[in-house]
Amino acid sequence: MIKIIHGDITTLAVDAIVNAANQVMLGGGGVDGAIHRAAGRELYEACLKVPEVRPGVRCPTGEARITPGFKLPAKFVIHTVGPVYRDGNHGEPEKLAACYRNSLALAAENGCKSIAFPCISTGIYGYPIEDAAKIAVREVKEFLAAKNAKDAERDVACPHAPNGRAGAPRTPQIDVIFCCFSERDADVYRRILDLV
Numbered sequence: 001m002i003k004i005i006h007g008d009i010t011t012l013a014v015d016a017i018v019n020a021a022n023q024v025m026l027g028g029g030g031v032d033g034a035i036h037r038a039a040g041r042e043l044y045e046a047c048l049k050v051p052e053v054r055p056g057v058r059c060p061t062g063e064a065r066i067t068p069g070f071k072l073p074a075k076f077v078i079h080t081v082g083p084v085y086r087d088g089n090h091g092e093p094e095k096l097a098a099c100y101r102n103s104l105a106l107a108a109e110n111g112c113k114s115i116a117f118p119c120i121s122t123g124i125y126g127y128p129i130e131d132a133a134k135i136a137v138r139e140v141k142e143f144l145a146a147k148n149a150k151d152a153e154r155d156v157a158c159p160h161a162p163n164g165r166a167g168a169p170r171t172p173q174i175d176v177i178f179c180c181f182s183e184r185d186a187d188v189y190r191r192i193l194d195l196v
């Protein structure tokens with residue numbers, strides 16, 4: 001299920017909230033700062049322990065890392081680094097799509113049944129909201145459709161297994177929330193959700 005809300009992502013009692021982090025992963029402005037303030041010092045300590053892939057980079061652009069949520073109502077924080085927008089012709093769409101895909105994959109691997117995304121890259125990083133929302137909605141829809149197809153395939157492949165299912169348990173469906181910080185952004189998402 002996909003839901004669009006207008007609100008503060010730090011207040012959501014979901015399995016995972018996604019942080020629009022930067023590569024060093026030690027906090028910053030915007031939603032990143034809000035998440036670190038609400039989660040407390042332990043989040044900073046946990047981020048410090050994420051190994052650097054090269055000096056000053058714990059999470060390259062487009063990738064994702066997971067930590068506990070500490071003082072947040074959310075169980076996990078999935079940190080992903082969106083692209084800084086230049087003109088849309090420097091790999092920004094692919095990198096932004098990868099943020100959504102990798103965050104969803106990490107949520108699924110960790111058994112999350114609900115995940116909330118902010119509008120990644122559309123603040124300080126300058127990604128136009130309409131373009132970013134189209135990518136976000138497309139990637140989430142594709143992920144959920146692929147997951148449903150995989151689950152259905154598994155059921156068909158093994159119709160006589162206990163519960164009518166194959167050995168591996170069916171992974172839970174994931175509720176995805178787009179948490180917009182303004183009503184204007186939420187309106188953009190509502191419109192795009194029907195189009196994409």
Ligand code: ADP
Pocket residue numbers: 007008009010020021029030031032034082118119120121122123124125126127179180181182185
């Ligand atoms: P980026 O650097 O990826 O652009 P920003 O944090 O500057 O990240 O902005 C990303 C989006 O997060 C923007 O739409 C901004 O309005 C929104 N945002 C800021 N604070 C919060 C919050 N507490 N909850 C949800 N969204 C937020």
